[in-house]
Amino acid sequence: MNTNDGLTQEAGCATGAPTPIGQTNQFLKSALDAAARGMHVFALHTTDKDGKCSCGNPECNGKNRGKHPRYNKNDLPSGLSNATTDETLIETWWTRWPDSNIGLRTGAISGVWVLDIDGPEGEASLAALTEKNEPLPDTWEVQTGRGRHLYFKHPGGKIPNSASKVGLKIDVRGDGGYVILPPSNHYSGARYQWGFVTSPDDIPLAEAPEWLVELARADATNGDGKKAAKQGPHSDLSLVLKGVSEGQRDDLVFKYACSGRGRGLREAEIVELVRTAAENCDPPFPEAEWRKKISQAFKYPDGREEITSAQERVRAILSEPNRLRETAFEPESIGALAVVKKEDRALWVQVKNACKGFVSDLQEELTEHRLRLVKPGDEVKSPTLGSLLNAQGISVPDGCGDLFLPPQYSIDDRGIGRVVFSKDGEAQRFDVCPSYVLITGKREDVATGEVFLDVEHHTPRGWRNITAPKASFVTSHEICQHANRDFPVCSSNSRDIADYIFKFDQANADSLRVQRVSSQLGWTGGDPPAAFLLGDRCIGDDEITFHPADAGDNQIIKGFHPEGNFEDWQSAAFEMSCFPRASVMLYAAIAAVLLKIFDVPTFWVDLSGGSTSGKTAALMFAMSSWGNPALAEHHGIVHTWYSTPVALERVCATLHNLPVGVDDTKKCPNPKMIPRMIYAVAEGHGKNRGSIRGMQPTRRWSTIALSTGEAPLSSYSTDGGAYARVLSIRGLPFDFKDAEAKAVVAKLIKSATLHYGHLGPAWIEYILAHREDWPEWKQRYRAKCESYIEENPFAGRVSDMRAAIVTAGELIHESGLLFWDFKDPFVELWPGIAAELNDADVGRRALQLVYSWATANQTSFHGRSEADSGGAENTTPRGGWLGKWDRAADWNFLGIMPHTLNKTLSEFGYDVQAVLAAWEEAGWLIHDGGRKGRQVRIGRERVRVTAIRREAFVKAGMIDGGPDSREDVCGSAAQP
Numbered sequence: 011m012n013t014n015d016g017l018t019q020e021a022g023c024a025t026g027a028p029t030p031i032g033q034t035n036q037f038l039k040s041a042l043d044a045a046a047r048g049m050h051v052f053a054l055h056t057t058d059k060d061g062k063c064s065c066g067n068p069e070c071n072g073k074n075r076g077k078h079p080r081y082n083k084n085d086l087p088s089g090l091s092n093a094t095t096d097e098t099l100i101e102t103w104w105t106r107w108p109d110s111n112i113g114l115r116t117g118a119i120s121g122v123w124v125l126d127i128d129g130p131e132g133e134a135s136l137a138a139l140t141e142k143n144e145p146l147p148d149t150w151e152v153q154t155g156r157g158r159h160l161y162f163k164h165p166g167g168k169i170p171n172s173a174s175k176v177g178l179k180i181d182v183r184g185d186g187g188y189v190i191l192p193p194s195n196h197y198s199g200a201r202y203q204w205g206f207v208t209s210p211d212d213i214p215l216a217e218a219p220e221w222l223v224e225l226a227r228a229d230a231t232n233g234d235g236k237k238a239a240k241q242g243p244h245s246d247l248s249l250v251l252k253g254v255s256e257g258q259r260d261d262l263v264f265k266y267a268c269s270g271r272g273r274g275l276r277e278a279e280i281v282e283l284v285r286t287a288a289e290n291c292d293p294p295f296p297e298a299e300w301r302k303k304i305s306q307a308f309k310y311p312d313g314r315e316e317i318t319s320a321q322e323r324v325r326a327i328l329s330e331p332n333r334l335r336e337t338a339f340e341p342e343s344i345g346a347l348a349v350v351k352k353e354d355r356a357l358w359v360q361v362k363n364a365c366k367g368f369v370s371d372l373q374e375e376l377t378e379h380r381l382r383l384v385k386p387g388d389e390v391k392s393p394t395l396g397s398l399l400n401a402q403g404i405s406v407p408d409g410c411g412d413l414f415l416p417p418q419y420s421i422d423d424r425g426i427g428r429v430v431f432s433k434d435g436e437a438q439r440f441d442v443c444p445s446y447v448l449i450t451g452k453r454e455d456v457a458t459g460e461v462f463l464d465v466e467h468h469t470p471r472g473w474r475n476i477t478a479p480k481a482s483f484v485t486s487h488e489i490c491q492h493a494n495r496d497f498p499v500c501s502s503n504s505r506d507i508a509d510y511i512f513k514f515d516q517a518n519a520d521s522l523r524v525q526r527v528s529s530q531l532g533w534t535g536g537d538p539p540a541a542f543l544l545g546d547r548c549i550g551d552d553e554i555t556f557h558p559a560d561a562g563d564n565q566i567i568k569g570f571h572p573e574g575n576f577e578d579w580q581s582a583a584f585e586m587s588c589f590p591r592a593s594v595m596l597y598a599a600i601a602a603v604l605l606k607i608f609d610v611p612t613f614w615v616d617l618s619g620g621s622t623s624g625k626t627a628a629l630m631f632a633m634s635s636w637g638n639p640a641l642a643e644h645h646g647i648v649h650t651w652y653s654t655p656v657a658l659e660r661v662c663a664t665l666h667n668l669p670v671g672v673d674d675t676k677k678c679p680n681p682k683m684i685p686r687m688i689y690a691v692a693e694g695h696g697k698n699r700g701s702i703r704g705m706q707p708t709r710r711w712s713t714i715a716l717s718t719g720e721a722p723l724s725s726y727s728t729d730g731g732a733y734a735r736v737l738s739i740r741g742l743p744f745d746f747k748d749a750e751a752k753a754v755v756a757k758l759i760k761s762a763t764l765h766y767g768h769l770g771p772a773w774i775e776y777i778l779a780h781r782e783d784w785p786e787w788k789q790r791y792r793a794k795c796e797s798y799i800e801e802n803p804f805a806g807r808v809s810d811m812r813a814a815i816v817t818a819g820e821l822i823h824e825s826g827l828l829f830w831d832f833k834d835p836f837v838e839l840w841p842g843i844a845a846e847l848n849d850a851d852v853g854r855r856a857l858q859l860v861y862s863w864a865t866a867n868q869t870s871f872h873g874r875s876e877a878d879s880g881g882a883e884n885t886t887p888r889g890g891w892l893g894k895w896d897r898a899a900d901w902n903f904l905g906i907m908p909h910t911l912n913k914t915l916s917e918f919g920y921d922v923q924a925v926l927a928a929w930e931e932a933g934w935l936i937h938d939g940g941r942k943g944r945q946v947r948i949g950r951e952r953v954r955v956t957a958i959r960r961e962a963f964v965k966a967g968m969i970d971g972g973p974d975s976r977e978d979v980c981g982s983a984a985q986p
Contacts, residue, residue, distance in 0.1 A: 036193050038104040041112050044191060045100055046485070047210065049120040050093035053080040053103040054111040054190065061197045064109075075197040076111055077190060090115055090188055095505075097487045111194035117185030122215065123169040123226070124189045125160040126181040132157055135177030139225075149216035151208035152189075155196035158205065159189055162218035169226050176225045184226065280304060320349035324357060328364055335368055347372070395421075395448060402446075407466050407473050410450050413521055416513035421446065425498075426510060442506045445469070445498040449514050451523045453477065453557055457530040457666075458709070462557065465511065467497055477557075484512040527557035530711070531567065532667030533606055538781065542603070542667070542774045545570030545637070549774045559664070559709075566664050569638035569647035574765030576772075579634065582761035583828060585754070586631060590835030591617060591743040592624070592758075594815060595632040595716055597835070600773055601818030602669040602714040607777075607784050608791045612662075612694045613811045614715045614736040617743060618722040625718035626673055627755040627762075628743040632716060633671040634762035635769035647671065651678040651719070655690045662691055663709035668770075675719030675726070684726040691715050692735035714814075737811045739839060769827060776825045791817045808843075812836055853928030854966050856920050860958070861968045863914055864895065864904055871895035871904075872948040886949070893955050894946045903936055904963075905946055905955030926956075934962035 041051045055064045057076035065078070079089025085099060086092050093115035094100065104110060116123050127136055140146060150161035157179075169184030176182055183189050192202040207213065218226070284304055288295035323346035327337050337343055351358045362369050396411030398421040419442070420427050426443040446468040453462040461480045466473045476495055482488045486505040493499050499507050515522070533539035534554055541550030545567050548554050558564050586592050598615045605612070617625050630639035633648050640646025648671040649661060662670055670691070678684055690696075695710040717723060722738050744754050794813035816834055823832035836843070868874045870892045894905035915922045929935050936944045936957040944957035963969045 037108065037110060037112060038101065040191055040193060041100050041104060042097055043210075044112070044114060045095040045097055048095060049122065050095055050115040051100060051191070052089060052093040052113045052115065052188075053086060053107055054078065054113045054194070055080060056109050056111045056195050057197045059199070061199065063197070073197075076195055079113065080107055080110060082106070089113075090186075093119075093188070095486070112191040113188045114191050116183045116187045116189060117169065118164050118166070119185075121164050122161050123164050123182065123184040123218075124187075125162070125176070125218075125222075125226075126154075126157065126183055126189070127160065128157045128179040128181065132177070132179035135180050139177055139222075143221040144219055146219065146222070147216040148208070148213055150210055150213070151205040152192060153203045153205055154190075155198045155200045155202075159183075161215060162222075163215050165217065165223055167227070169223075172226070175228065176222075182226045317349060317354070320346040321354055321357060324350045324361060328360060331364065334364060338365060338368075338372060399446065404446065404468060407448070407450050409523065410448060410466075413448065413518045416510070416517040419510060419513070428506070428510070440506075441503075442510050443498050443503065447498065447507065447511065449511065449518065449522060450475070451525060452480075452515075453525045453527045455527055455529050455557060456534060456554065457528045458559075460529075462527070463511070463515070465497075469496055480515075484508050484515075526552075526554045528554055529557055529559040529563065530664060530666040530709070531556065531570070532603075532665070532712075538784065539606070540778075542778070544668075544771060544774065547771070549771060550778045560660070563660070563664050565645070566647075566661055568645045569640065570668075570767065570770075571637060572767035572771070573638065574768075576765070576768035579761060579765040579768055580829065582631070582758060582765075584830055586628075586758060587828075587830060587833065589628075589744055590838045591739055591741060592628040592631065593819075593833075593835040594739060594839065595628045595743075596635065597815045597819040597822075598714050598716060599632040599635055599669040599671075600769065600822055601815050602712075603667050603774065603777065604787075604791075604814060604818050604821075605712045605714065606667055608788050608814055608817070610791075610810050610814045611735065612692055612711065612713050612715070613808075614688060614692065614717055614723065615811070615815075616717045616719070616723045616736050616738045618719050618738065618740050619742050620720060624742065624744040624755040624758075627758045629671050629673055629716055629718050631758045631762045633669065634766035635773075636668060637767045637770070639671075639762045639766060641673075648673055651675050651684070651687075651717075653678075653687075655683060655687045658687050659690050659696045659709075662711040662713055662715070663696060665713060666711045668713065670713050670715045672715060672717045675717065675721065675723070681726055684723065688723060688736065734807060735811075737808050737815075738843065740842060769822075772827055773822060773825070776822075776827065787817065787821065790820075812840075852920070852924060853932055853934075856915060856925040857929070857934070857958070857962060857966050858968060859918055859920075860906070860911070860914065861904075861963055861966075864892075864906070867892055868895060873897055891948050894948060894957075902960055903944070903957040904960075905944060905957045907953070908943065908956050911956050929958065929962070932962070934959050 044051050055076050055078055057063055061075065063070040063075040063078075070078075079092075080086055080103070081089070085102060090113070093113065114120065114122075125136075127133060136146075146160065152159040152161075164184075169182065171184055171187040172182045174180060190202055192204050194202045196202060204210075281301075281304060284300050285297075288297070288300040323343065327334065327343055327346075330337065338347070347358075347361065350361065361372075365372055394411060395413045395415065396406045398415065399406045402421065402423060415421065418429055420429050420439065424441065425445050426447065427439040428442050430438050430440070448466055449463055450466050451464040453464065454460075455462070462477055463480050463483050464475060464477050465483060466475050468474075474496060476492055476497060478492065482491060486508045489497075489499050489504050489508045489511075490501060528534055528543055531543050531545070533541075534543055534548075535541040535550065535552035539550075541548050541552030541554065543549075543554055543556060546556060547570075556567060558567075583596065586596070594615065595617060604610075617628060619625060630648060633639045636647060638646040639648050641648055641650060649658075650673050653672075658670075658672070675681070675684060678687075691713070694712060696708050722740060723736050724738060791813050794816060795809045798809035798812050816836065819834070820832050822828055823830070864871065869876065870887045870889065872891050872894050873896045875887065891907070892910050893907050895901065912922050915925055926935075936959060938944050941954075943954040945952055945954050946957075947953075960969075
């Protein structure tokens with residue numbers, strides 16, 4: 011069951027307290043959801059927790075409280091008549107009155123009518139009616155203050171509003187009426203709530219049984235709920251025989267003649283009956299006039315013949331149950347079913363029982379048919395778009411000639427029109443669009459599930475295509491955004507065009523080509539994946555193309571193509587292979603595609619060192635294995651730190667399983683953003699972002715981000731978490747003298763820019779050709795992880811990164827794509843990396859800071875200040891005691907006042923709680939039993955300090971060895 015706060019409110023207690031004014035979104039969301047379903051809404055007053063109406067009128071204290079319309083002279087002057095589906099206007103109302111109750115205008119305008127059952131009396135009346143007739147179908151249901159609302163599809167014609175005419179305490183809200191939508195407040199303190207599994211997202215809106223529709227349309231009922239007898243000539247045509255007044259003669263005599271023909275009477279019989287009626291009129295109806303009415307009546311088909319033909323057709327459909335679904339939706343069958351539904355209730359019940367599995371679909375098709383003139387026996391062939399457009403002298407776009415216009419629409423020299431037939435068969439055309447618009451295809455994004463439409467519209471310069479999300483074409487307020495691309499839409503016709511496009515899609519659902527696309531590069535085709543999307547090329551057993559989520563995404567992928575030749579690139583890679591730092595960057599670039607197979611989370615590889623040291627050259631050469639290593643603004647695949655977190659998220663989401671190169675941290679416009687950008691990428695998914703209706707979709711990725719900079723990424727934050735997923739490599743990537751280094755760098759850059767994009771596709775083809783080896787590859791990776799784990803917990807955390815890179819290096823050499831033997835670059839680099847990881851230990855670095863600070867201020871610690879002649883310590887320092895620290899060489903702990911420690915760490919940019927958690931985890935803090943900190947005596951007072959063990963400073967390398975903390979330190983509150 012849907013449990014959001016919009017039109018599909020979660021079922022629950024109907025006596026909850028009114029929603030506070032601050033919680034505005036649920037009212038607006040519900041109103042917008044109703045409007046999206048074509049139902050017209052408007053703003054009502056509400057009630058507070060005491061049941062008082064927001065209108066402020068002290069005399070408003072009856073059942074109308076919180077149920078009458080709001081007022082604004084500009085956009086809501088008339089309440090019910092201003093009900094709308096315009097989302098902009100709805101947002102305006104609920105921005106102005108955020109806690110307003112929601113009025114839903116019932117009737118044909120919204121496609122619904124409502125049965126209001128009030129309390130036990132209403133339920134008893136309804137039970138008596140259903141027992142006498144038949145049960146009501148399951149449909150939308152709302153729990154009200156003391157009863158419930160049952161929603162039904164509007165059947166056409168008029169459903170009048172009434173009170174207790176259908177039955178005692180049963181009201182009808184039809185044309186010209188309104189009801190209140192959830193989650194509106196009731197003056198009793200209850201809330202309007204959708205019933206359990208009866209919301210619009212749970213079940214379809216049902217049609218009311220015919221007996222209930224007849225009761226709802228009756229002027230009154232007897233006490234037992236039966237229809238009262240209708241009075242007057244308008245209700246009973248047999249009264250025409252008694253004669254009617256002059257003002258009614260023409261209309262009623264004509265209807266009487268038509269009625270007789272429908273009952274199967276011969277023309278001579280009808281003539282005699284009409285003659286009698288005409289002579290009884292006051293004054294008598296002239297013979298020439300009434301004979302003219304009979305002639306007009308006989309211009310139309312015999313009603314009995316039509317019914318008989320329809321019955322025969324329907325019985326033929328029911329006689330073949332195995333083909334029922336196929337034959338029921340044929341145009342001739344739909345016409346026959348429409349007649350039977352109206353004229354033969356018993357046969358219609360048989361149809362519904364036989365079509366239980368798809369009766370709702372059949373009902374919708376019959377509703378569409380209601381305004382069309384399709385008779386049983388007619389051969390219905392909709393003209394194709396090719397024939398319609400060719401008739402206008404316009405060639406149809408390729409592949410669209412056999413598509414059809416949706417029912418009720420036409421094409422002529424004025425553009426697209428909508429044709430509605432009256433019951434008399436007279437057609438009326440309404441303008442929809444001044445040009446020609448059609449859907450040429452659909453695209454389904456396998457990454458997000460989103461559907462796009464390829465829509466062509468005709469201009470004086472020919473056909474023009476727009477590809478955009480389906481919602482932007484079938485939603486009236488969104489379709490206007492395409493006007494800036496010369497699409498023939500404006501505010502006055504937006505709803506008609508949106509409705510046309512939706513119906514065009516439905517009418518050609520089986521004919522439109524559906525193209526599978528993805529807004530993300532990388533692995534696709536199931537799990538395990540069967541193909542890899544690389545730029546505009548799909549490698550493997552799948553047919554899928556790239557479709558940008560935004561216009562800028564096309565620029566991101568332009569560089570993924572080959573250039574030059576693979577052999578020259580391989581020769582340059584061989585020369586580079588003797589440089590371990592540059593080799594790590596290359597192997598990391600080709601390891602990115604294995605993260606999904608190895609189940610490794612996203613991480614960074616950071617190469618840092620002095621300027622002009624070849625870092626950018628190493629990055630460019632690594633990325634050249636996939637495509638053009640130029641900067642992205644020059645249609646390359648290397649990006650810079652001159653970016654924002656959101657932009658970097660989008661790059662990662664688009665490249666997905668491919669490496670992301672980000673050059674030169676000093677180009678970042680705001681270095682304080684770097685930790686956030688590190689987190690954003692390493693998280694593997696975008697930031698959760700809300701929308702007016704809920705949450706926007708969150709895009710995910712799996713990648714290795716390659717970064718360069720003069721300073722390591724770890725230097726931009728004191729928070730260890732910012733680089734917990736960073737493999738940091740410091741030093742010159744090319745260890746030569748300046749002249750030699752520059753020559754190597756220049757050669758690599760030249761080779762990378764002339765020969766690129768060859769290794770990556772060949773690597774993907776090799777991986778796909780060895781699917782059966784993937785489990786063994788993953789096991790090899792896991793074995794390396796275990797062998798790399800060291801005692802240092804931070805070194806252990808990057809073991810998976812190292813293992814992924816080394817395994818990828820081994821595999822690509824085994825493939826023969828790199829022709830020399832693999833040499834593990836980490837053998838030489840690991841000692842430095844491990845030392846860097848030790849520096850990345852936020853607890854250790856914070857401890858070093860605290861020790862340096864305490865040493866510089868040791869005279870302000872009790873136990874280390876200068877003593878007077880009697881051996882007693884001097885008076886309290888000017889700034890107060892910083893804590894407790896014994897002077898003895900074998901001191902056991904350094905105790906610092908908690909507020910002082912917090913202030914000191916914060917001033918140096920540390921997260922206090924993260925530091926204390928790290929110290930706690932390492933066992934460096936002393937506590938008294940279950941209480942935080944240790945209690946010590948400072949002068950005459952006993953205070954609680956944060957006590958750091960001596961052994962912590964020893965292990966961190968700040969002081970030489972010596973006695974570890976004594977056993978009595980752990981838990982004893984005694985003064986040492």
